[in-house]
Amino acid sequence: MQKELRKNQDTLIVTGLGVIFFAFWNIVKTVMFLLLCQDKIKDLTEPLLSMYSLPEQKLFFNVIFYSLITIAEIISFCFTMYIGLSARAEGMGGSRSCIYLVLSFFLVFFNLGLIYYNILFFDIHFEYLSDEIMAIIFELSSFFTLLQMIISAIKVKIIRHKLARRSSHAN
């Protein structure tokens, strides 16, 4: 049982690092999108911007738009980092509450949603097909990393509980 515990703790450390990596990747992805996909952003914001006539109103709208994106990214980053760091800490031998596990379930469903969205709007004739494929691959990797992390975390908690019961019986 100790062997199983060590194995799952190691997996937890690795997947926790993976989740941390994906947290940084999300930031990079968003920044790259904002810098390189200005035409797509224009397509998204044009219908809303057309409602405003004054340039100050358009500027204000843009500021709000980008601020909301930044805040959402920061929240998402902190959220994901908390999950990754907690998993890593639990893998290193520390004890963590189940909050990060519950939050990771939310993240898994969010990931599933993203994968579904990417597949639903997958266009084989799309100009940047390789980008679409890579996006799906990354989302799938993130999903499986989170899934593996959850499975390992649950196994670690179960084994620790069993070991604690065994030692209390022995005493």
Add this chain to the structure above:
Amino acid sequence: MQIDFHYYATYAAAFIAGYSHEEALSIAYSAQFVDCCTRTFLSKVKGPLAAATTQSQLELAEARTDILGLQEITRIWASFHFLPYDLYAKKKFCGKRYLDKYRLICNTNSDLLVKTVQLAAGSDLQSIGIAMHILADTWAHRYFAGTPSLVINNINYYFYELLPSGEFFKPRKITFRHSPNKSDDLVEGLYTNTVFQSNEHSVMNLGHGRAGHLPDYSFARYKYLPAWGDYDVIVKDNPTDYLHAFCQMIYALKFLRGEHSAFLKDTYDVNVITPWFDEIKEILTIRQKDASGDWLAFCESLSGNLIEPFSLEKYQEEYIQASKQEKDHTFLGRFFLGALAQKSMVTHEIFSSGNHLAGFSVDYLKSGIKGIRDYQKLVQRKLENL
């Protein structure tokens, strides 16, 4: 292992086994010389380069890690310092590349050890010394492989020294650092090991580099997770292992003197060391980096003779000055022949098992191929004996 065991303890074992002071000194010198016979030294004395039994840090730093370079490294380290335990070991869910390295893991009482000791039977004292070095190293270096491999030789954060605390042992986490200039701090538990290199074939992943000098300290007891172990903890008790090595050396030396008809695995001459058991155990358990002083005192009290300190240059001039025909009959010449024979035997065994990590092995007598010039000496010697 270090000079304290390879030189002094081997001398003590040889003397206890019945060898004279001079014979024991020759055996001990040869045992220690295995850790000194580098290509650099061989170039200096103009000896056969293929007889190298170790590689210096500089040589390792410059060593190539392509296929040929790795084979050269494996040939040396697997033949003299990390004798493979089971060349036909099986492990589930592994490809051949992993299995080849897994099969080179060193452990005690292997078939190859029996062949090593039998190879030294009827041979010179130098060959006996080489065999004793290899035998001793199988105890110290067990669970590591003599080939650069991250997936076999790596360790992780789970590395604890077991410090005696009354009847039990208290685990203390070991902190590894990578400063070759600083010596190990036994008090604080700070030890030097090789830097982690993610490259599978980096020389940093050769042997027990990742565990530092701990396998070579006779007092050390520790537990860790080897990379090959699938999360099984290995507990290493060096004092017990070194004692086994000492007793097995005595048994092997008695066999080589002709007192036993065969060399059997897992056999130790414990009874003969009864008068000195406590003294030997104390030397092995004292917490010190080098027990040479204690072993020297023990050897001198055992034999009543002065033991000269090990000197690399002792037999150099004899070999350099000898004529071409006489070189093989000098002390170093006989050592080189013994080393070539040992390396040839182990390489052949590894190759015969289908493992190419130590390179190719050719039977020159059968195939008639000229091959590497250095090994022709072995062929000539075989023909002379026939």
